[in-house]
Amino acid sequence: MDKEQEEMQFVGFFGIFNESYKAIFAWRKIFTKITLSLILPLSFIYLVHMEVSNLFFRKIIHNEIELDHTRSGTPKYEKLSDLISDEWAYFWLFKAAYFTLFFIFSLLSTAAVVYTIACIYTARELTFNKVISVVPKVWKRLMVTFLCIFIAMFLYHVAALAILIGCVVSIGGSNLGFAVFVVLAILYSVGFLYLTAIWHLASAVSVLEKAYGFNAMVKGKNLLKGNLWLAMVIFLTLGIAAAIIQFAFQSLVVEGSGSGMANRIAYAIICLFLHSMLSLLGLVIQTVIYFVCKSYHHENIDKSALSDHLEVYLGEYVPLTAKDVQLEQYHV
Template sequence: MDLSQEELQHLSIRGILRESTSIPKYSPKTFCLTTLTLIFPLSFAILAHSFFTQPILPQTQREWTILLLVNFCYLTFLFAFSLLSTAAVVFTVASLYTSKPVSFSSTISAIPLVLERLYVTFVRVALLMLAYNTVFLIFSVAFPLANDLQNVSLAGFSRVVIFVLFLGVQVYMTALWHLASVVSVLEPVYGFPAMKKSYQLLKGKTFMACSMVSIYLVLCGVVSQVFGKVVVRGGDDHGIFARIVAGGFLVGVLVVVNLVGLLVQSVFYYVCKRFHRQEIDKTALHDHLGGYLGEYVPLKSSIEMETFDT
């Protein structure tokens, strides 16, 4: 991973992906255990959710309490393991980045404090998304409804435009959230300040960030759709053994997608920092990470990183 400042600053999406997929080889045991204990349960839950709720849906009127309970448990599990996975991967990548000794136990030990910061940032982002979705819902209903009384074709066109704008903003906010999560772990800010920092870092790299988020969401959507068609609704078209094999394969694919996605957002943070020519003080970052483990050492020197190495 020996990249010069110029190379890091101008990495393309393909370059970021290449660097991200090379990181696990520097600490294979840590990433293997992190994947098995955190990312695998997260990926399994995402796909298994439809498998367990599908039989309940036809009986929603009678079993609505069960459906609500299942969805509540699912969202809680998803939220918890999403934050845990993010905390573990970002911390591990940063430790490798600063040549700090890495182990699964040290990563797990650091998670509680990292998780608290990520939780605050997530809640702030969630509130913003809730406010935005509420405004969008009101606008999307009121505006086309007003046009319906005058011009049917105009109403249809306005719906398309509103949906495209909504989708674009959603993708951007997702990119903002992902980068803010990394900022919350690696810098002494979280919550709204982390979002502000993320907004500043995204300038000049917005299209790249939105492209990578879109690719990630499309891949997750495709895997979920195939899982639903083959495994959940396969029925008599596919035997039980074939559905089990297909299900296991698709869970494995989603695990890889989620792991690479977390690695990409970690690498992208450093790319944005370099793009804006912001100093990355490896000593300060090393001490910051040690603070999560109770190993904080006052900064004695400042070293501007000239290479992206481990």
């Protein structure tokens, strides 16, 4: 983050990755602590969830196959039926616990990284203890924004599913139907990436400005204008990298029983490390993109005002007016 605000608008695809890497490397001590305390547990929860879910499914499928070959009404049939019901109940309880923990650590990690990058940008004194003390005050704002994004994503998927079902019913399985399906798949992917980009920008806005929830989403959408495709390509690249790590973990660890326990543990550690590093990079990148978009729209981020805004989280400063903590508009 050694570039001036006016220069940030000219930072492109590789420049954003470069700025993010330089920030992490220059402040590697504090980012290492954030990674070990928040991001590593987040990645561990995510990968362990894949392994445990696979174990649940294998047991359930095995018992259901055995149930299909058992005569109904017999004691064995009733026992298997009750066992399958219990296993499904345990599976959904595990899913609920997983989503709760994943959601909490996602919020905490996002709050910590965005706040850290903002402090680096404003040249504020920064310690790990300060970051950790701020996180509980920021994550509530992020939670509202995440819930709003979840609602938007849910409605988007419902609408996409309704359109798909409508096309299948009206067109059927003809060649035209296949062509329409391909077009819809492309449009769906673009729309999903668009919402993903808004989500990341809204997360940064929720920490660095007074807006959160749907207001942060609107601000994020407006900031993306002019840099939408750049942001979408970057988040697509990060998504592909995450998918590769997930595929490797699924193949080498979850389904790699023939590789031996020692190899599976080694692969799991490598995947955990790579996923943690990628998660950290992604969180830093979303904040860098925020600064790039602000610069592109000539919205000057007053470092003094932003610093005051960050101090509010620590209880060190109480602004006299809302204007004092808002990011001011720069008119060329």
